[in-house]
Amino acid sequence: MMMRSQVTCHTSQVKVKGLVLFLTCVLCLATGDLFAQSISSLELINNAKLYEGKVVTFEGEAIGDVMARGEYAWLNVNDGQNAIGIWMGKELAGEVSFTGSYKSRGDWLEITGIFNRACLEHGGDLDIHAQAIRKVRPGRDVVEKLNTGKRNMVFILLGVLCAVWILKRLKLK
Amino acid sequence: MILRPRLEDVKAIGYYLGRIILALGLAMLVPIIIGMSAGEINPIFDFLIGAEISLVFGLILIKLCFVEKDLSWMQGMIVVSLSWLVAMLLGAIPLYLSGHWKSYLDACFDSMSGFATTGLVLAQDLDHLSYAHNFWRHLIMFLGGQGIVIVAISFFVRGASGAFRMYVGEARDERILPNVISTSRFIWLVSAVYFVLGTLSLSIVAMLNGIKPFNALFHGACIFMTAFDTGGFSPQSQSILYYHSLPFEIVTIVIMILGALNFRLHYHLWAGNRREIFKNIETRTFFATVLIIFGVVAFGLMQVGSYPKAALLFRKGFYQLISGHSGTGFMTIYAAQFANEWSQIALVGMICAMALGGAVCSTTGAIKMLRIGIVFKALKEDLKRIIMPERAVIIEKFHHIKETFVEDKIARSALLITLAYLGLYFLGTIVGMLFGHSFANALFESTSAAANVGLSCGITGVNMPAALKFTYIFQMWAGRLEFMSVFVLIGFIVAAIKGKK
Numbered sequence: 001m002m003m004r005s006q007v008t009c010h011t012s013q014v015k016v017k018g019l020v021l022f023l024t025c026v027l028c029l030a031t032g033d034l035f036a037q038s039i040s041s042l043e044l045i046n047n048a049k050l051y052e053g054k055v056v057t058f059e060g061e062a063i064g065d066v067m068a069r070g071e072y073a074w075l076n077v078n079d080g081q082n083a084i085g086i087w088m089g090k091e092l093a094g095e096v097s098f099t100g101s102y103k104s105r106g107d108w109l110e111i112t113g114i115f116n117r118a119c120l121e122h123g124g125d126l127d128i129h130a131q132a133i134r135k136v137r138p139g140r141d142v143v144e145k146l147n148t149g150k151r152n153m154v155f156i157l158l159g160v161l162c163a164v165w166i167l168k169r170l171k172l173k
Numbered sequence: 174m175i176l177r178p179r180l181e182d183v184k185a186i187g188y189y190l191g192r193i194i195l196a197l198g199l200a201m202l203v204p205i206i207i208g209m210s211a212g213e214i215n216p217i218f219d220f221l222i223g224a225e226i227s228l229v230f231g232l233i234l235i236k237l238c239f240v241e242k243d244l245s246w247m248q249g250m251i252v253v254s255l256s257w258l259v260a261m262l263l264g265a266i267p268l269y270l271s272g273h274w275k276s277y278l279d280a281c282f283d284s285m286s287g288f289a290t291t292g293l294v295l296a297q298d299l300d301h302l303s304y305a306h307n308f309w310r311h312l313i314m315f316l317g318g319q320g321i322v323i324v325a326i327s328f329f330v331r332g333a334s335g336a337f338r339m340y341v342g343e344a345r346d347e348r349i350l351p352n353v354i355s356t357s358r359f360i361w362l363v364s365a366v367y368f369v370l371g372t373l374s375l376s377i378v379a380m381l382n383g384i385k386p387f388n389a390l391f392h393g394a395c396i397f398m399t400a401f402d403t404g405g406f407s408p409q410s411q412s413i414l415y416y417h418s419l420p421f422e423i424v425t426i427v428i429m430i431l432g433a434l435n436f437r438l439h440y441h442l443w444a445g446n447r448r449e450i451f452k453n454i455e456t457r458t459f460f461a462t463v464l465i466i467f468g469v470v471a472f473g474l475m476q477v478g479s480y481p482k483a484a485l486l487f488r489k490g491f492y493q494l495i496s497g498h499s500g501t502g503f504m505t506i507y508a509a510q511f512a513n514e515w516s517q518i519a520l521v522g523m524i525c526a527m528a529l530g531g532a533v534c535s536t537t538g539a540i541k542m543l544r545i546g547i548v549f550k551a552l553k554e555d556l557k558r559i560i561m562p563e564r565a566v567i568i569e570k571f572h573h574i575k576e577t578f579v580e581d582k583i584a585r586s587a588l589l590i591t592l593a594y595l596g597l598y599f600l601g602t603i604v605g606m607l608f609g610h611s612f613a614n615a616l617f618e619s620t621s622a623a624a625n626v627g628l629s630c631g632i633t634g635v636n637m638p639a640a641l642k643f644t645y646i647f648q649m650w651a652g653r654l655e656f657m658s659v660f661v662l663i664g665f666i667v668a669a670i671k672g673k674k
Contacts, residue, residue, distance in 0.1 A: 082410070126507060
C-alpha cells in the first residue's frame, strides 16, 4: 500500500515537473516571440520611457545617407510613420546596399538593438544601437516613367503662354 | 460713408500683382535646373506647368490692368496681402502635382507654411521627394523670408514710392538705405553673402559627417535657406535629428540667430559699428529673454527628469529654445516628445519663446523684440511716474541704431501689434480646442503657426480637419504680414460689397 502510494506520488511529481517544463517552454517561446516582433516607430516614440534600455526589434526602410563615423555609422530607418536613427558598427552598415530616395527604394531592414529614449552617448537623441541587422527585402532602383499627361499639359500651356505673349506684344505696339 | 473702390484701384492692384506673379513664375525655373542636374523627368514637368500657369496669369493681369500710375498706400497694402495668397495658390501647383500631398489644400498649407517661413509640414513620404520639389520647398521659404514683394521690388517694380508702400505692407517699416529699392538690394546682398558662407559651412560639416558630396551641398544649401530665413523646412522628415551631429546643430544655431537679427543691424555691423550689437534694444531683449526662458525650460525638463544629464538637457533644451525663439522650427526631438516627455512648464517656456520672436526687419515672425523692449520701457516709465514725486520729469529712452524717446505713439503702436498677435494666438487655440485638443497643445500649435515658427507638438498632420488647416493658413498669413495689409484687404472687400459709388 505504502509502495503503491509512493509510486503514485512519484508519477504525479513527474507530471507536475513535466507541466512546469512545458509551461516554461511555452513562456520562453512566447517571450522570444515578443522580442522578435517588431515595434512600430509610433509605439517607440509615444512610449519611449517603457522601452528605454530594452532590446527591441524595429523594421523599416533605410533612407537618406549611410553616415560613416569612424568605426561606426548612422543610418536612418523609416517604417512609414517616422524615421529613427540607428547607430551601428561599420560592418553592419556595409550590408546596406540601397537607401530610399526619389530614385530608389531602400533596403527593408529588421534591426534588433538597444532602444534609447535620450541616448547618453549621442546628445540625448532617441535612437537604437543596433546589435543585429537582417535584410528583409532588398532595395532597388526606381525607373522613372514618363508621365505623358504632364508632358502634354506642358505643351498645351506653352501654346497658351505664347499666344498670350504675342497678344500682349501686339497690344503694346 | 464707405466708398466703393474705383476701377483704377482694381487695375493698379492687378497690374502690380501681375508683375509679382511673373517673378514667382520665373522663380520656378530654379528647381527645373536642380531637377535637370539630378536627372529627374516628371518633377521638371511639374515645375514647367506651374511656371507656365503663373506666367500666363501674370501676363494676362499685366495686359488687362496696365497702368502708369504709382501705387497708393491702400493699393500697395492690398497688392501685398493678395500676392501672398496668390503665391500660396501658385506655389502649391508643383507640390500637388508631385503626388506627395494628399490634397491641393495640403499643398496650399505647405506652400503658405513655406512662404510665411513657418515650417509646419503636411507632405507625405518626404524622404522620397525629388530634389526639384525639395529645393522648391526651401526656395519658397527663402523667398518668403526675404519677402516676396522685396524680390519683386528688387528686380521688377518701377516707382520708388509704390515700392516703399509695398515694402511697408510686407511688415518691414525700416529703411536701411535712403532708397527702398537700394534697401531691398542690400537685403539681398547680405543674404547672398551669408548664403555662400552658410552653405559652405553646412556642406563641409555634412561631408565630414559622412554625407555624399552632392547630397552634402544640397542639404547645406537647403538648410541654410531655411535657417537664415528662420523657416524650418528640412530635406528629410526627421528635421535636424536626421544628421545626429553636434557641429551641424551649432552651425544651424549661429545661422538661426543671424536670421533673427535686424537687417539694419547687419548693415551697421558690416559698416564696422560692432558696438551697436551690445547697445541695441533688440539684441539686449533677445539675450535677456533667451536667458530667462531657458531657465524656465530647464526647470521644467529637470522637474520631470526628461534628460538624465545636464549636458543632454542643455543640448536638447537650448536647441529647441533657439529654434522656437528665432521662429525657425528646426527640431532635434520628435513632435510627440514635446507632448509626452516635456513638462507643462517647459512647454509654457517654449510657447513664450515662440510668441516673442526675433527682431523687426528680420526674417522672423511673432511680436518681435523691439516691441517687447518698447512695451517694457513704457511700463517702466509708467511705474516710475507712480513712484517718483509728481514734479519729477521722467524720460525713458531706448537705443535702436539711434537713441529714441519712448513716446506714447510709439508705445501705443507696439502694444497694439502685441495685442493683435495675442488675439491671433488665442483664435487658433480656441479652434484647436473645438477639435478636441488640450489647451496647452492647442496653444502651442496655434502660437507656432501664428508666430511662423513651425515647431509642432503633434496636432499638425495630414488627418487634421480642413477647418483647422484653414485656420492655421490664415494665422500664418496674417502673422507674417503683421495684420495691417490683411486688415486693409478686408476693408477693401467690405467697401466693394457695401460701399457707395
